[in-house]
Amino acid sequence: MTRHLSLARSGxxxxxxxxxxxxxxxxxxxxxxxxxxxxxxxxxxxxxxVAGGSxxxxxxxxxxxxxxxAAAEALDAVPVLDSVQDAxxxxxxxxxRTEKERVRQLWTVFGLLLATLFLVTWVGxxxxxxxxxxxxxxxxxxxxxLGSALVAVAACTFIYLVFELFLRVPLxxxxxxx
Amino acid sequence: MLDNLALGFSTxxxxxxxxxxxxxxxxxxxxxxxxxxxxxxxxxxxxxxxxTLEPVTALIMLAGIYYGSQYGGTITSVLISxxxxxxxxxxxxxxxxxxxxxxxxxxxxxxxIGSFVAAIFxxxxxxxxxxxxxxxxxxxxxxxxxxxMILGFATIISFSGDSRIKGxxxxxxxxxxxxxxxxxxxxxxxxxxxxxxLLAGIPYVEVMIGLxxxxxxxxxxxxxxxxPIQASFKDMTITRKEIRQSGPAIGxxxxxxxxxxxLPGAGSTLASFMAYGVEKRxxxxxxxxxxxxxxxxxxxxxxxxxxxxxNFIPTLTLGIPGGATxxxxxxxxxxxxxxxxxxxxEEQPALVWGLLASFFIGNVMLLVLNLxxxxxxxxxxxxxxxxxxxxxxxxxxxGAYSIDNNYFSVWLVFVFGVVGYFMKxxxxxxxxxxxxxxxxxxxxxxxxxxxxxxxxxxxxxxxxPISAGVLLLAFLFLAGPPxxxxxxxxxxxxxxxxxxxxxxxxxxxxxxxxxx
Numbered sequence: 114m115t116r117h118l119s120l121a122r123s124g125x126x127x128x129x130x131x132x133x134x135x136x137x138x139x140x141x142x143x144x145x146x147x148x149x150x151x152x153x154x155x156x157x158x159x160x161x162x163v164a165g166g167s168x169x170x171x172x173x174x175x176x177x178x179x180x181x182x183a184a185a186e187a188l189d190a191v192p193v194l195d196s197v198q199d200a201x202x203x204x205x206x207x208x209x210r211t212e213k214e215r216v217r218q219l220w221t222v223f224g225l226l227l228a229t230l231f232l233v234t235w236v237g238x239x240x241x242x243x244x245x246x247x248x249x250x251x252x253x254x255x256x257x258x259l260g261s262a263l264v265a266v267a268a269c270t271f272i273y274l275v276f277e278l279f280l281r282v283p284l285x286x287x288x289x290x291x
Numbered sequence: 292m293l294d295n296l297a298l299g300f301s302t303x304x305x306x307x308x309x310x311x312x313x314x315x316x317x318x319x320x321x322x323x324x325x326x327x328x329x330x331x332x333x334x335x336x337x338x339x340x341x342x343t344l345e346p347v348t349a350l351i352m353l354a355g356i357y358y359g360s361q362y363g364g365t366i367t368s369v370l371i372s373x374x375x376x377x378x379x380x381x382x383x384x385x386x387x388x389x390x391x392x393x394x395x396x397x398x399x400x401x402x403x404i405g406s407f408v409a410a411i412f413x414x415x416x417x418x419x420x421x422x423x424x425x426x427x428x429x430x431x432x433x434x435x436x437x438x439x440m441i442l443g444f445a446t447i448i449s450f451s452g453d454s455r456i457k458g459x460x461x462x463x464x465x466x467x468x469x470x471x472x473x474x475x476x477x478x479x480x481x482x483x484x485x486x487x488x489l490l491a492g493i494p495y496v497e498v499m500i501g502l503x504x505x506x507x508x509x510x511x512x513x514x515x516x517x518x519p520i521q522a523s524f525k526d527m528t529i530t531r532k533e534i535r536q537s538g539p540a541i542g543x544x545x546x547x548x549x550x551x552x553x554l555p556g557a558g559s560t561l562a563s564f565m566a567y568g569v570e571k572r573x574x575x576x577x578x579x580x581x582x583x584x585x586x587x588x589x590x591x592x593x594x595x596x597x598x599x600x601x602n603f604i605p606t607l608t609l610g611i612p613g614g615a616t617x618x619x620x621x622x623x624x625x626x627x628x629x630x631x632x633x634x635x636x637e638e639q640p641a642l643v644w645g646l647l648a649s650f651f652i653g654n655v656m657l658l659v660l661n662l663x664x665x666x667x668x669x670x671x672x673x674x675x676x677x678x679x680x681x682x683x684x685x686x687x688x689x690g691a692y693s694i695d696n697n698y699f700s701v702w703l704v705f706v707f708g709v710v711g712y713f714m715k716x717x718x719x720x721x722x723x724x725x726x727x728x729x730x731x732x733x734x735x736x737x738x739x740x741x742x743x744x745x746x747x748x749x750x751x752x753x754x755x756p757i758s759a760g761v762l763l764l765a766f767l768f769l770a771g772p773p774x775x776x777x778x779x780x781x782x783x784x785x786x787x788x789x790x791x792x793x794x795x796x797x798x799x800x801x802x803x804x805x806x807x
Contacts, residue, residue: 154739154747215514230688
C-alpha cells in the first residue's frame with residue numbers, strides 16, 4: 114500500500130513541478146511582450162505574467178504540500194507487510210483485474226493511441242482507427258477476434274457514412290488513398 | 292413575456308426543431324448513462340455534427356443533450372453507483388442504497404419527477420428574469436463586465452471542493468492557455484513558438500474533447516468498474532407516500548438549484564451537493580441519509596436540473612458561462628457566429644426564445660421517456676466497456692478533426708486527453724480551467740478596455756458602484772467561508788460544525804470516492 118502511495122505522490126509531485134515550471138516560463142516570456150504600454154495601460158504581457166506567476170506560486174505551494182505529505186507517509190510506513198501489499202494489489206474490479214493490471218492496461222491504450230495517430234499518415238484515418246479498435250478489444254480487453262473485427266468494421270463504416278458521405282468531411286487519407 | 296414565449300414556441304415547434312430536440316434529449320440520456328461521458332463531453336463531441344444545421348436547431352439539440360444527460364446520469368448513479376455526470380455524484384449516496392434495497396424504481400422515478408418539476412419551475416423563472424437582467428447588463432461598461440468575470444472566477448474557485456488553491460491554480464492555467472495566439476488588443480503573437488496553428492489561439496472545443504472525453508475514458512480504465520444492478524419495468528413504481536415525502540425536498544432543491552445556477556461559474560454539481568447538505572439538515576429523515584433516503588435523491592436531482600437551466604442566465608445575458616457545459620455551449624454559439632450577451636435578446640429574439648421554449652418541450656419528452664423507459668436505457672450498460680471506450684475515443688478524434696478539417700486538432704485532443712487524465716488522477720478541478728480558457732480572452736480584452744477607460748488606473752473598478760458591489764460579492768465568496776469558520780471557532784463552535792456549515796462540497800466525501 115505504501116509503495117502505491119509513494120508512487121502516487123511522486124506523480125503528483127511531478128505534475129506540480131511541471132506546472133510551476135510552466136508558470137515561470139510564462140512569466141519570463143510574458144515580460145518580453147510588455148507588461149504595460151504608454152500611459153501605464155495594460156499591455157500584452159500583463160495577463161501572461163499575472164496568470165503565469167499565479168500558476169507558478171500556487172503550484173509551488175501544492176508541490177510543497179505534496180512533498181510534506183510524501184515525507185510523512187514515508188515516516189509512518191516503516192515496515193510494510195508483504196501480505197498487506199499483496200492484498201492491495203489483488204483488489205479486483207468486476208472483470209477480475211488488479212490495480213496493477215489496470216494501470217498497465219491504461220498505458221498500453223495510451224501507447225496504442227499514440228501509435229494510431231502516427232499511423233494515420235500512412236494508412237489513413239479509418240484504417241488506423243479500425244486497427245486500434247480491433248487491437249484494443251482483442252489483445253488488451255481479451256475479446257474474441259471475430260467480435261472485435263465486426264465492431265471495428267461497423268464503427269468505421271458508420272463514421273465513413275456520417276462524416277465522409279453525410280457531412281462531407283474529408284478524413285485524412287494515407288499513402289493507400291483510403 | 293407571453294409574446295416572447297409565443298415567438299419561442301412557434302420557433303421550437305417546427306417539425307425539424309422538434310425532431311432535433313428529441314434527438315438531443317435521447318442522445319443526452321444515453322450520454323449521461325455512459326460512465327466516462329458527461330454533458331460537457333457529449334456537447335463538445337457532437338458540435339461538429341450540428342454544423343450543417345440552422346443555429347437555432349443546432350443549439351436546441353445541444354441544449355437537449357445538456358439537460359438530457361442530467362436525467363441519464365442519474366440512472367448509472369442509482370444502478371451501478373457510478374455517476375455518468377458530475378452533477379449526479381451525490382445521488383449515488385442514497386440512490387445506490389435504495390437500489391440495493393430493491394427500490395431502484397422508486398429512486399429513478401422520483402429523480403425523473405423531481406427533475407421535471409425543477410426544470411419547469413426554473414424555466415418559468417428563467418423566462419421571467421433573464422430579459423430584465425439583460426436590460427441591466429446593457430448598461431454595463433468594461434469595468435462592470437470585468438467585475439462580473441472576476442465574480443465568476445471567485446464563485447467557481449470558492450466551491451472547488453477541498454482545495455481552493457487547486458481551483459485558483461487551474462483557473463489561472465486556463466487564463467494562461469487563453470493568452471496563446473494574437474492578443475485580443477492586437478500586437479505580437481504570444482506563445483505560438485512559430486506554429487501557425489496556434490495564431491488563432493488554442494481552440495477550446497478540442498481542449499474540452501481531450502479533457503472530458505479522452506481524459507475521462509482513460510481514468511475509467513484506471514479505476515475499473517462496479518457490477519450493475521438490473522432494474523426491471525415492474526420495479527418502476529413509486530408509492531404515494533414516497534411522493535409526499537419527497538415533495539418538500541423537490542421544492543427546496545429547485546429553489547436552491549435555481550439561485551446557485553444564476554451565479555456565473557457555479558455549476559449544477561455544486562447545486563446538487565448543497566441541496567443534499569441542506570436537505571440532510573432540515574429533513575425529519577436526516578439520520579437515514581446515506582442509507583437509502585428518498586429525499587437524498589429528490590433534493591439533489593431537482594437542484595441539478597434547476598441549476599442547469601438557471602446556468603443559462605449568465606450565459607445568455609452576460610456571455611459568461613454558468614458552468615463547464617454552458618462554457619462548451621458558449622463555444623458552440625461562437626462556432627455558429629453568435630455572440631452571447633445582453634444584446635442577444637434584442638438582436639436574436641427568435642433564437643433565444645426558441646431555445647428557451649425548447650427546454651419546456653424537451654423536459655416533457657424526457658419525463659415521458661424516463662418514467663417508463665429508464666430500465667430499458669439501463670440495458671446500454673450491458674454493452675461491454677471493452678468495446679465502448681475504443682468507440683468513444685474514435686468518435687472524439689473524428690469529431691475534433693471535423694471541426695476545422697485540421698489534423699492539428701487531433702493532436703490537441705491527445706495532449707489534453709493526457710492532461711485530463713492527470714487532472715482526474717490528482718483531483719485537480721476541471722471546471723475552473725475550462726472557465727478560465729473560455730473567458731480568458733474576453734477577460735483580457737475587458738481588462739485592456741477598463742485600463743483605457745481609467746487611463747491606466749484599474750482603481751476605477753472600485754469607484755463605480757456596480758463594479759464595486761460585484762467585487763465585494765466576489766470577495767465574500769472567496770474570503771467569507773474562511774472568515775466565518777474563524778468566527779465560529781473563536782466563539783467556541785466545533786471545527787467540524789464550522790466546516791460543514793461553510794463548505795458543502797466536503798459533505799460526505801468520505802463516502803464518495805468518485806473524482807469530479
